[in-house]
Amino acid sequence: MTIQWFPGHMAKARREVTEKLKLVDIVMELVDARLPLSSRNPMMNEIVQNKPRLVLLNKADLADPRITDQWINYFQNQGLACVSINALKGEGLPKAANEAKRLFEPKVEAMKKKGIRPRAARAMILGIPNVGKSSLINRMAKKSIAKTGDRPGVTQAQQWIKVGKDFELLDTPGILWPKFEDPEVGLRLAATGAIKEEILDTEPVAIFIVEVMSKRYKGVLESRFGLDELPTDPREALEAIGRKRGFLRAGNVVDMLATWKLMIREFRGGQFGRISLESPSDFAEDERAELDAAPIVNTTEE
Numbered sequence: 001m002t003i004q005w006f007p008g009h010m011a012k013a014r015r016e017v018t019e020k021l022k023l024v025d026i027v028m029e030l031v032d033a034r035l036p037l038s039s040r041n042p043m044m045n046e047i048v049q050n051k052p053r054l055v056l057l058n059k060a061d062l063a064d065p066r067i068t069d070q071w072i073n074y075f076q077n078q079g080l081a082c083v084s085i086n087a088l089k090g091e092g093l094p095k096a097a098n099e100a101k102r103l104f105e106p107k108v109e110a111m112k113k114k115g116i117r118p119r120a121a122r123a124m125i126l127g128i129p130n131v132g133k134s135s136l137i138n139r140m141a142k143k144s145i146a147k148t149g150d151r152p153g154v155t156q157a158q159q160w161i162k163v164g165k166d167f168e169l170l171d172t173p174g175i176l177w178p179k180f181e182d183p184e185v186g187l188r189l190a191a192t193g194a195i196k197e198e199i200l201d202t203e204p205v206a207i208f209i210v211e212v213m214s215k216r217y218k219g220v221l222e223s224r225f226g227l228d229e230l231p232t233d234p235r236e237a238l239e240a241i242g243r244k245r246g247f248l249r250a251g252n253v254v255d256m257l258a259t260w261k262l263m264i265r266e267f268r269g270g271q272f273g274r275i276s277l278e279s280p281s282d283f284a285e286d287e288r289a290e291l292d293a294a295p296i297v298n299t300t301e302e
């Protein structure tokens with residue numbers, strides 16, 4: 001699903017998230033492991049505030065494991081709990097549940113002190129479109145013995161998925177917008193399919209993929225497409241790839257549109273291996289700060 005975000009949508013999304021936040025103890029912030037800062041909502045810190053938060057680097061199966069480890073360190077150094085997961089296969093989920101439990105520990109202690117029997121920790125998933133929120137909820141729901149809302153006599157607007165005996169997950173995620181005003185972020189999101197390339201153009205997305213591959217994953221495109229040497233100019237590289245694949249039109253001209261689409265399709269399909277589009281060292285300190293917590297903008301207008 002690709003949402004075109006306008007100020008009214010953003011204000012509504014923020015309101016809905018703020019309402020859900022009141023119901024939970026823990027926020028599970030879902031980001032894409034291949035681009036953790038670009039796939040983050042720019043106002044996440046401000047919206048979530050002091051609520052205990054667990055950053056989940058999803059789609060870790062598609063990301064470069066070496067760089068994913070760097071991201072885990074990066075978030076942990078910020079004092080945030082962070083686990084890499086694969087929501088489709090459930091990898092990393094026991095660890096994520098343990099971390100969530102750990103974050104809830106102070107509240108359990110407080111309840112005990114007051115003589116109250118500790119209840120299960122309540123969590124919600126929060127993230128931009130397409131990061132895998134539904135996949136994660138479905139995966140957790142499959143594992144759960146019962147949806148708590150299914151109990152006879154239980155009528156409530158929010159449904160909770162019981163995961164284990166001391167963890168409950170809100171069955172609808174919070175959806176927030178990405179940091180789409182930054183063209184570089186837009187390209188990264190488009191490359192992964194988080195925003196449709198019709199919104200951007202196909203050509204810059206394909207060029208961006210070639211640039212990333214040439215910079216960080218040298219040799220992968222050469223061996224994938226059987227090229228002796230990839231031209232350094234990305235446009236020429238794409239032309240060479242199209243020619244090699246036989247995407248030719250009348251007059252021996254390379255069909256560039258078909259080539260751009262091929263590049264995007266193969267990248268998204270994981271044909272180039274496990275690729276990360278950004279690493280902590282790609283960002284200057286101030287840029288990181290901006291992506292982590294952007295200044296407040298007025299989202300109250302409809």
Ligand SMILES: Nc1nc2c(ncn2[C@@H]2O[C@H](COP(=O)(O)OP(=O)(O)OP(=O)(O)O)[C@@H](O)[C@H]2O)c(=O)[nH]1
Nearest residue numbers: 001058059060086087088129130131132133134135
């Ligand atoms: N390889 C891989 N694909 C995943 C993973 N998690 C989700 N996906 C895929 O990512 C795409 C988006 O997943 P969804 O669960 O629909 O994402 P969402 O965040 O709920 O998306 P919206 O409904 O748009 O907000 C789907 O094609 C999933 O199959 C993962 O861990 N690994």
